[in-house]
Amino acid sequence: MREVARARQDDLDHRDVDWGLPVQDALEQLVSGRADSTAEWAGSAYYAALQIVIDLNGSDISTLASYRSPITVFTALDDELSTAGVAADLLPSQYIVSGPPSEIAFHIPRAVEGSPEIGSWPMQQAGPAIKAYREVLDRIDPDLRYELGELIDALDGWHTEWAVGEGSFWWAEDTSALFSVVG
Structure with a gap:
């Protein structure tokens, strides 16, 4: 490091x-x-x-996607999902750019211009989000369907691994997916 x-x-x-x-x-x-x-x-x-x-x-350092302005994409996605009926507590930007994980016991000042940005998505919220996103995928702006599909696939992979691993030595109920957003 x-x-x-x-x-x-x-x-x-x-x-x-x-x-x-x-x-x-x-x-x-x-x-x-x-x-x-x-x-x-x-x-x-x-x-x-x-x-x-x-x-x-982390266990997976893959790139979810590349955007010129990540916050613009995820804010637009929030708007579309909200309009389609997805609950506010499942909208993606609140997790993807939420800041450092709550498990860090001290305050870390935010980046002034928002980049780099850190996010944390609790696995307990991922399952309901995946379900809600799949239900509305065909009702959102076609220009955002690919992005939503990529997010669904990523969350589904992480969530499935977490759910199947219950009882394993590494499993924890409060596991989160961590995001590193660079714009």
């Missing part, structure tokens, strides 16, 4: 981007259980560091 953090900072330095906190320092703080920088852009460094932790320790 330290090597990746250093490489991320080198890339930022090459582009003359200064968040006031080097990514490798943000990583060290997170690993030690704190995020106490007061730099204006420190949230971006913390989120970049947290993204590294997630990517290098």
Whole structure:
């Protein structure tokens, strides 16, 4: 993780981007259980560091999709799903860009401009969301059906693995899918 953090900072330095906190320092703080920088852009460094932790320790680091503006896509998808009758607590953007998982016991400042962004989707909510999305897939804007289909497939894969694994040594009731959104 330290090597990746250093490489991320080198890339930022090459582009003359200064968040006031080097990514490798943000990583060290997170690993030690704190995020106490007061730099204006420190949230971006913390989120970049947290993204590294997630990517290098998660079980699936696949790319769900690539969008020019992820928040625009998921906000539009929220609107379509809501109009089609999906309950508010199942709309995707509240999970995909929800911030760090609640299991982190200390506050991590948000990235000022929203990228990178972190999200956490509880597996207990994934099952009902998958069902609701499948029921309305043919009633949403055709331009968003592909995106919804990709989200359904990803959630279904993760949720199925989680549900089938109940009782296994790694299984936990409060498991979440973690999202790393870079726009």
